[in-house]
Each structure stands twice: as structure tokens, then as C-alpha cells.
Amino acid sequence: MTRADFGLLGSWTKHYKTPFETFYFGGDGMTGNYTYATETISMRGYENGQFTPSGYEGYAYGKFTVELHFPFLLQPSTTIYAIAFAEAGNCWTDIRDFSPFNLKRSAGVGARVYLSVLGFLGIDWAYGFDKVWGNRGGSQVHFVLGQEF
Numbered sequence: 001m002t003r004a005d006f007g008l009l010g011s012w013t014k015h016y017k018t019p020f021e022t023f024y025f026g027g028d029g030m031t032g033n034y035t036y037a038t039e040t041i042s043m044r045g046y047e048n049g050q051f052t053p054s055g056y057e058g059y060a061y062g063k064f065t066v067e068l069h070f071p072f073l074l075q076p077s078t079t080i081y082a083i084a085f086a087e088a089g090n091c092w093t094d095i096r097d098f099s100p101f102n103l104k105r106s107a108g109v110g111a112r113v114y115l116s117v118l119g120f121l122g123i124d125w126a127y128g129f130d131k132v133w134g135n136r137g138g139s140q141v142h143f144v145l146g147q148e149f
Contacts, residue, residue, distance in 0.1 A: 001065075001066070001067045001069065002064075002065065002066050002067075003063075003064070003065040003067075004062075004063070004064050004065075005041070005061075005062070005063045005064075005065075005089075006061070006062050006063075006100070007023055007039065007041070007060065007061045007062075008059070008060050008095055008098065009021065009022060009023070009059045009060065009095065010095065017057075017059065020037050021037050021038065021039065022038050022039070022052075022057035022058050022059060023038065023039050023041055023052065023057075023058030023059070023060075023061045023091055024038040024039065024040045024041065024049050024052055024058065025041045025043060025049070025050075025051035025052050025058050025061050025089070025090075025091035026041075026042075026043045026046040026047060026048060026049050026050040026051040026052070026091070026132070027042060027043065027044075027046060027047055027048030027049060027050065027140075027142070028042055028044065028048065028124075028142035028143065028144070029041065029042025030042075030143075030144075030145065038057075041061055041063065041089075041091070042142075043063065043087060043089050043104070043106065043128075044085070044087060044106055044108055044124055044126035044128075044140065044142050045087070045106025045107070045108060045126035045127050045128030045129075045137045045138075045140050046104070046106065046128045046132060046137040046140065047135075047137075047140070050132050050133065050135065050137070051089075051090065051091040051104075051132055051133075052091055052093070053133055056093050057093060058091040058092065058093060059092065059093060059094060059095050060091070060092045060094075060095045060097070060098040061089065061090065061091040061092070062089060062090060062098070062100045062103065063087065063088070063089030063090075064087065064088045064089065064103070065085065065086075065087045066085065066086050066087075067083050067084070067085040068083065068084045068085070069081050069082075069083050070082040070083070070084075076116075077115070077116045078113070078114065078115055078116070079112075079113070079114040080111070080112070080113050080114075081111070081112055082109065082110070082111050082112075083109065083110045083111070083112060083124075084107075084108075084109050085107065085108055085109075085110070085124075085126075086105070086106070086107040087105070087106045087107070087126075088103040088104065088105050088106075089103055089104060090102055090103050090104050104128065104129070104130040104132055104137070105128075105129045105130055106126050106127060106128040106129060106137060107126065107127060107129075108124055108125050108126030108127060109124070109125055110122055110123055110124030110125065110126075110142075110144075111123055112144070118146070119145075119146040120144055120145070120146055121144065121145060121146075122143070122144035123141065123142070123143055123144070124141070124142045124143075124144065125139070125140070125141055125142075126139075126140050126142065127139050127140070128140065
């Protein structure tokens with residue numbers, strides 16, 4: 001599976017940017033900054049919200065994902081598979097700084113179980129290779145409950 005996602009949030013005037021509907025970027029994509037209405041974007045291998053720390057809002061983001069799925073059990077009521085993935089993405093606090101080739105990288109492996117009663121359950125181990133706001137991504141474990149990245 002390959003995926004490319006982009007988000008750009010403009011404003012009515014150059015002097016006023018809305019604090020609503022901004023991007024909260026990084027981590028497992030399940031927890032977010034609920035102070036304002038934000039779009040939570042996952043980036044495995046980094047802490048939740050590491051690309052948009054407290055006090056900063058994301059107004060532009062780009063993300064590329066490549067996943068390879070290895071099926072173990074493919075039944076209508078139960079599906080089990082392993083994944084290997086690589087991601088590259090970044091989030092910017094100003095739309096003028098948007099650069100689709102200035103990306104932070106991560107890679108990892110994981111497992112998914114789909115149960116018709118519960119939905120998706122999974123676990124991922126990812127490693128973030130680059131520094132974001134002075135902090136290196138490093139090794140991270142992320143859980144997936146009822147959603148797919």
C-alpha cells in the first residue's frame with residue numbers, strides 16, 4: 001500500500017490565522033490536542049504531537065507512507081497480518097514554509113488483527129531517524145485500536 005497525504009490551511013487575512021482546525025502531527029494518531037478542533041495526523045516513530053508542540057499550530061503538512069502486508073490468516077471474521085512500513089512527513093507552522101521535500105523519516109514493523117466484533121487491533125514498533133524541535137524520534141511503540149493508519 002502506498003499513500004500520499006497533504007494538508008494546507010489558509011487564512012482570510014495575512015494578519016489573522018485561525019486556531020481552529022489546525023494539524024496535530026506525530027505519534028500514533030489516536031491521541032490529540034483537544035484544546036481546539038484539530039486534525040490528528042499519525043507519524044509513527046515520533047511522540048504524539050512532536051511536530052506541533054504546545055503553543056504551535058500546524059498549518060501545512062505532507063506525509064508519504066509505504067506499507068508491505070504479510071497475511072497469516074485471511075478469514076471473513078478474522079484477519080491477521082504483519083506489516084513493514086516506511087514513512088516520511090513533516091508539519092509546518094506557516095504555510096509559506098511548506099516544502100514537500102523537507103521530510104522527517106521513520107520505518108518499522110507491526111502486526112494487525114481484525115476481529116469482526118472489535119475491529120482493528122494492532123501494535124507497531126517504529127524508529128524515527130530525524131530530530132524534530134531538537135528532540136530525536138528514536139524507538140517508539142504505538143498501539144492501534146479500531147482504526148487503520
